[in-house]
Amino acid sequence: MKFLVFIEQREGKIRKASLEALSLASKLGGAPAAAVLPGKGVAALASGLGKHGAGVVYVADQDDLALYSAKGYVGALDAAAKKESPDAVLIAATSMGKDIAPRFAARNGVSVLADVMELRVENGRLVGWRPVYSGKARAEVDCGNAPLQVATTRPNVFPAQSSDAAEPRVESLDLGAIAPRARVVKVETSASKELDVSEADIIVSGGRGIKGPENWTLIRDLQEALGAALGASRAVVDAGWIDHQYQVGQTGKVVSPTLYVACGISGAIQHLAGMGTSKVIVALNKDPEAPIFKVATYGIVGDIFQIVPEVAKAVREAKKE
Amino acid sequence: MNSFVAIAYVPDTETRIKIGADGKSIDESDVKWIVSPYDEYALEEALRIKEAKGAGTVRVAAVGPERAKTGLRECLARGADDAVWIDSGDSRYLDALATARALAAAAREGSYDFLWFGQKGVGYDESLVGPMVAELLDLPHVGNVIKLEVGEGKITAHREIEGAHEIVESTLPVALTAQKGLNEPRYASLKGIMGAKKKTIAEKKLAEMGIPEAAAAGAMVRWRKLELPPPRQACKLIPADDPAAAAKELVRLLREEAKVI
Ligand SMILES: Cc1cc2nc3c(=O)[nH]c(=O)nc-3n(C[C@H](O)[C@H](O)[C@H](O)COP(=O)(O)OP(=O)(O)OC[C@H]3O[C@@H](n4cnc5c(N)ncnc54)[C@H](O)[C@@H]3O)c2cc1C
Ligand SMILES: Nc1ncnc2c1ncn2[C@@H]1O[C@H](COP(=O)(O)O)[C@@H](O)[C@H]1O
Numbered sequence: 013m014k015f016l017v018f019i020e021q022r023e024g025k026i027r028k029a030s031l032e033a034l035s036l037a038s039k040l041g042g043a044p045a046a047a048v049l050p051g052k053g054v055a056a057l058a059s060g061l062g063k064h065g066a067g068v069v070y071v072a073d074q075d076d077l078a079l080y081s082a083k084g085y086v087g088a089l090d091a092a093a094k095k096e097s098p099d100a101v102l103i104a105a106t107s108m109g110k111d112i113a114p115r116f117a118a119r120n121g122v123s124v125l126a127d128v129m130e131l132r133v134e135n136g137r138l139v140g141w142r143p144v145y146s147g148k149a150r151a152e153v154d155c156g157n158a159p160l161q162v163a164t165t166r167p168n169v170f171p172a173q174s175s176d177a178a179e180p181r182v183e184s185l186d187l188g189a190i191a192p193r194a195r196v197v198k199v200e201t202s203a204s205k206e207l208d209v210s211e212a213d214i215i216v217s218g219g220r221g222i223k224g225p226e227n228w229t230l231i232r233d234l235q236e237a238l239g240a241a242l243g244a245s246r247a248v249v250d251a252g253w254i255d256h257q258y259q260v261g262q263t264g265k266v267v268s269p270t271l272y273v274a275c276g277i278s279g280a281i282q283h284l285a286g287m288g289t290s291k292v293i294v295a296l297n298k299d300p301e302a303p304i305f306k307v308a309t310y311g312i313v314g315d316i317f318q319i320v321p322e323v324a325k326a327v328r329e330a331k332k333e
Numbered sequence: 334m335n336s337f338v339a340i341a342y343v344p345d346t347e348t349r350i351k352i353g354a355d356g357k358s359i360d361e362s363d364v365k366w367i368v369s370p371y372d373e374y375a376l377e378e379a380l381r382i383k384e385a386k387g388a389g390t391v392r393v394a395a396v397g398p399e400r401a402k403t404g405l406r407e408c409l410a411r412g413a414d415d416a417v418w419i420d421s422g423d424s425r426y427l428d429a430l431a432t433a434r435a436l437a438a439a440a441r442e443g444s445y446d447f448l449w450f451g452q453k454g455v456g457y458d459e460s461l462v463g464p465m466v467a468e469l470l471d472l473p474h475v476g477n478v479i480k481l482e483v484g485e486g487k488i489t490a491h492r493e494i495e496g497a498h499e500i501v502e503s504t505l506p507v508a509l510t511a512q513k514g515l516n517e518p519r520y521a522s523l524k525g526i527m528g529a530k531k532k533t534i535a536e537k538k539l540a541e542m543g544i545p546e547a548a549a550a551g552a553m554v555r556w557r558k559l560e561l562p563p564p565r566q567a568c569k570l571i572p573a574d575d576p577a578a579a580a581k582e583l584v585r586l587l588r589e590e591a592k593v594i
Pocket of ligand 2: 454
């Protein structure tokens with residue numbers, strides 16, 4: 013089965029989620045996969061994709077791909093697909109991936125297995141699992157008899173593998189002038205350049221239990237000790253204690269980190285919708301009846317103002333050993 | 334300025350999910366249905382644009398079984414001018430492309446500056462339909478919009494991405510998908526609810542829109558099985574009498590048992 017994988021980079025750095033998708037493609041296909049890499053000044057990144065499973069890399073390197081546009085990036089993917097004629101296309105379900113996958117699929121007259129958390133091949137067809145109804149159920153999905161199978165993969169779920177492999181063959185794509193009608197004119201990065209929850213292996217989140225915005229220092233301390241990203245419940249976002257970009261849940265980000273630490277978060281169903289698929293969940297809450305304990309792997313019933321600093325301390329000590 | 338707002342009518346997020354007898358879909362018997370929360374942001378923004386310009390219409394559209402009309406009626410009560418219900422007939426599950434084709438066909442019948450969608454329809458949680466409609470109609474789109482400025486023949490939209498905001502300029506007409514933070518949706522007033530009864534909901538069938546029902550029913554993306562998630566193992570509670578000892582034990586478990594730090 014022939015796979016083509018979309019490789020996302022921002023500012024010359026390849027997204028880990030794309031390497032996860034590439035590793036998955038080469039594993040499922042049992043052979044090196046094709047990859048497509050659009051951007052400006054990205055040609056040099058192509059050779060490094062070999063060790064993650066790329067046999068050929070289609071590079072679209074031009075000035076007007078410096079900033080993201082659906083037109084340019086979907087165009088690159090589509091051009092590579094025309095050359096490669098893959099059976100399946102994998103795209104990491106990042107904000108960019110979610111932006112291009114539906115357009116690319118519609119252009120090719122097919123739909124998408126969206127945000128899958130498991131993927132396998134059965135008789136040459138993709139079969140995946142994806143959470144639905146806010147994680148209250150999971151659906152096994154396939155693409156029927158679609159001539160082209162497209163799937164987006166949940167970041168942080170599939171392993172990114174690397175091996176000693178031959179350098180991939182590189183082919184360049186010339187997309188001509190792109191002139192998108194919708195174009196990014198500016199990217200405003202938060203000054204701190206913080207790790208985003210959707211990309212983090214470990215997340216420490218705070219909820220209404222922190223009592224007020226002045227107490228983020230408490231949560232930040234543990235976050236830093238663990239080298240984690242910061243998350244939040246909707247209650248504290250709505251209260252204006254923190255920006256929406258930190259919100260985890262049904263109306264925030266959906267994440268699947270290795271470790272999720274919920275501090276003073278009750279675990280409402282809409283919050284669980286965003287983090288219920290985390291591998292290990294730690295609940296720190298003073299209410300033993302809080303629903304978060306129903307999904308937690310480990311829990312401490314107690315006052316976060318006493319417990320969180322001690323956990324931060326214990327983490328730092330353990331890391332010193 | 335005219336807007337077309339696509340509304341998904343979905344199970345309430347609080348609803349307990351039970352698996353249906355076919356093992357592939359939910360048991361709908363006790364389900365309460367709501368307008369998908371992101372679509373409320375989309376509708377609100379469309380209404381605000383119309384109010385700010387003092388001209389234009391806002392049309393809401395839904396593809397689905399008969400109950401979708403209840404969702405449309407709610408939107409009319411909030412201030413939408415009229416509605417289109419596209420009867421999905423026997424096809425219980427349309428995939429995103431089939432839904433997008435139906436919406437695109439409905440949108441082609443009017444002339445719009447804005448096509449609005451939710452960032453995702455809660456339930457399926459796919460985030461596919463909006464950009465698909467844009468593609469089918471050959472329109473630009475901006476996804477995940479949290480702020481919008483409408484200029485002369487163009488817009489500037491702020492969209493949320495990982496750890497940053499992208500500022501996107503687009504020509505009109507444009508398709509937009511609404512993210513939380515865009516606005517605070519209004520509630521329907523009593524007057525609105527009364528007025529909604531007089532507004533029209535046009536009814537269409539997939540077949541009339543050039544979408545053969547059979548093809549829609551045989552949607553390419555299918556649910557083969559629906560299951561409740563495997564139960565998580567019971568929580569290991571660590572006694573908290575001594576916070577320092579509890580913290581040490583937690584860290585030990587995370588390192589030695591779970592091996593995650
Ligand atoms: C349509 C819809 C969408 C939603 N989307 C989201 C979403 O995306 N994300 C989200 O998070 N929510 C979402 N919600 C809101 C959700 O229902 C809850 O209201 C919210 O998650 C509660 O946040 P919280 O846990 O911080 O606050 P609370 O529910 O108030 O919980 C605070 C917790 O802190 C504990 N606590 C208090 N003080 C201490 C202390 N000193 N030490 C230890 N523990 C303490 C309490 O025991 C309690 O369990 C949504 C709701 C709706 C209706
Ligand atoms: N059946 C439907 N009828 C009308 N609009 C829909 C329907 N399904 C999805 N949409 C629109 O597409 C958005 C994204 O849905 P989805 O791709 O299912 O996550 C929703 O927020 C709606 O605006």
